[in-house]
Amino acid sequence: MDVWGGDQQDQKPRLVRGFFIGKNMPLNSLDKHAFGKLLSSTVYPAQPIHSIENLFGREKELDRIEKALFAGGRHVFIYGDRGVGKSSLAATAANQYQSSDAEYIDVSCSPDTTLASLIANIAYKATQTSRLTKSTLKSSIEANFRFLKAIISEESSAKDLSNEIKTTADAISVLIEAAEIHSENPIVVIDEFDRISCEHERNLFADLIKQIGDKRINIKIIFTGVAKTLDSLLGAHQSAIRQLETIELPKLSWDARWAIVINAARKFEITVDHEMLVRIAAVSDGYPYYVHLITEKLLWRVYESPAETKEVSWDHYHLAIKDSIQSISAELKRPYELAINQRTSDFEEVLWATADSEWIHRYVKDMYSSYEHIAKSLEPKQILDYKKFSTRIRSLKNSSHGEILIPDEHKKGMYSYKEKMLRGYVRMQAEANGIELIGDKTETKPKQQAHATVKSSSGYHQPKIPDGVTFKRSRSNNHED
Template sequence: MSIGGCDLNTFATRLNEVLTLSVPVRTPEKLFGRERQLEKIQLALHSPGRHVFIYGDRGVGKTSLAHTAASLVQSSDNRPITVSCDHDSTLESVIESAINQGQSRMQVDRFKTSATIGVNTAFVKAEARFDERDISPKRSIVNMAAAVEALNYLASNYSDNTVIVIDEFDLIRSDEQRARFGVLLKQLSDGDVSVRIIFTGIGQSVSDLIGGHLSSQRQIEQIDLERLHWTGRQCIVESAFEYFGLEIPSVISDRICALSDGFPYYVHLMCSKLLHECYMAGEVVTTVTRPLFMASLNAAVMSAEETLRSCYEMATWRDEHMHHILWAMAEGADLNRKKDHIIISYLQVMKLLSIEPLTQKTFDSRFARLRQENHGAILCHALVGKDGVRPGWYRFSENMIRGFVRMQAEKCGIILDFDRQYSAHTASIRTAAVKGVYNPLSSVERSVARLRRDDEKDGEENI
């Protein structure tokens, strides 16, 4: 059947079968490009006393990896338990939710015996309150010891191999509460409690999330989840278009992969909008075309996650020039960018638009505003260390925003180069080796850069 040959309901159902835009992936067949990480998690969770911590950027695919890994390690007699944290979560409240979820899923007969065991023995000693009048009693966990006991109870009664996913750990506001989970893992290991826990959290490191000294303990397998690599991105595109029997030219699929910046959400978003355009096209589509792609980009930007749209909107609604500065910021491969290099990108953008660039002074003042709250604080200083900020280096406040800015630029016909490495020579040499090409700055750009430095003296000339 051609893509346009079915009704809207059938199309929507098929689309959701192949693209999971708003829900995490749960099965290995749909989780692309994470084979290595899955293997690492499986190995870790088979080793007694070990748990996993998946950390990385927002939207990079942490929950999907956690759910998929959990489904592989959890024994088939029950489903993995999943708990999401919030700002006020405590160790007790999180474990309580896990236990209650486990209890509600346990078979009634199995539950009756096990609940009695739980009450008569360690549960009471551990000061856990337990309401026997209730058919499906809710356990109240009052301290760390009760949490350990409750998890022990779950391990022996829920399933042969019980996996708990503790998602969005970074949301817990209290440093103290987060650190207590490190202590819990140690106690689970000491007490030989055989539940397996997979944590996920937005962050640069586990030590940011649970505190320095606890993060390095041997109970934790750390998974630093990077943005999805090229092959993973391509697999998502290919599987979606193959499913609908459509040809997608490599220039278009490559562009989707590049614009996505390695965030699978964007790949799903662009693919689903493009498939929708193909579905709505007047004539039968067998091969995706550039006009369809451009129309789909427009739709993708319009229906992207609210947080991304509002951040971009706050930065740009007052002033047209802010778009250009942000597009310039999204060029190149480096996430941390030096202001000199951003200016080179900016000049290129303005050349493509045939618009006169801002003067140095006006550029500087607008650029500074992009770090302010009333502009969504869309940019921030990069390379911030213990000794303070390294001046002149900037980044998007969240890496995920860059993909959205790239889509905005492309939608307006500005084709940015995402491969160019502006930073240290070592980086350029590395790209040359990997890609077999080296993209030096053009002589025009070089002379502009030189000119710009001259301008720094009086600061009023065009940059």
């Protein structure tokens, strides 16, 4: 039985000036409700993607997951920085694997999650799914169950079941029963595994997945977690590694970023300019969330235009950037506001300079080169000298300034963002103020294809800028640390 369904969409987006986007549904012919509904099924800034046709730039990872799930006793662990699309990849892969007789099981972790509470939640969701479609099966096998009998009879809850799970062996027994009830090919997504605060509880999962394989239980698990390395999630219990296909998810490649915009615009039969695709790709910093958010706001602006149009204007774009900034969570806004609300008024330009590169880690001298260009492009004002600029950069390590940067442990004068996703927000703020931040191409010279990464997402820079993309300036770095 082929549980993976259709093939991945093979259309490869091309970056061309005035890209014409298809002939499906004219934007201005829709009422507001119809437009909003179609838009919500096209871009996903607020929830994971579940369908393969809306997931761009993850073909290789999906192929790895597919092959891993076919292997007996193998599960998947997707990890990387926050916001790179781990939940979307997990949801899409699970949706492809799960047999058609049920929906896949999706559970999320929290700081107080335990092995017992998580397994109980999986079991409860499995029986809820089955309650809708398998009442005959349940009544015939209920007597053979030890743990789920009460839940099937609607006399118990996940909280009650959690108290009954005392050991890993109990957890295994619950999973056996849940898998039998749920579907032909059940799969579970355990999202945000890193949020489990107790290291002991996280370590219990290493033994759990080993026993799932040893006992040939018919259930697959996809974990997701924020981490720089898998060691930080699994700790000392590396015995689980051989049962896991571990996937470190990088940021989106440039062609995948604008493919999201092209796909959305195609559904509304509108045109997107070449330079605008480049700007969205650059500002998003490779985070799917930002691409989807900007695209959503952009299409709303086009829809609400007083005159009918089939072309996205730069006015639409700049308004969409401001709309996106307003929609971003306070968690990302707060560090930025702390950094710029200082006694001196030059911290915002300094902060923009830190985000002006494709490199994850940057030397202060390179940031200063960016700063000089930014400061000169604004209204005449006094430009900080290199020493004062360096002092500002060091201040961005402090809690009073948002704790935005962290120094490299091994290379003096080199910094990176503490929260990698914040850099995209900084780029949006600069864009809204008329400052275009795009990494200098001279800094990204490795000769690879446009979709390739030079290092992992925890390395020194993100996917390289594709051939054919040019920027309005080049910079030289003449300053010494």
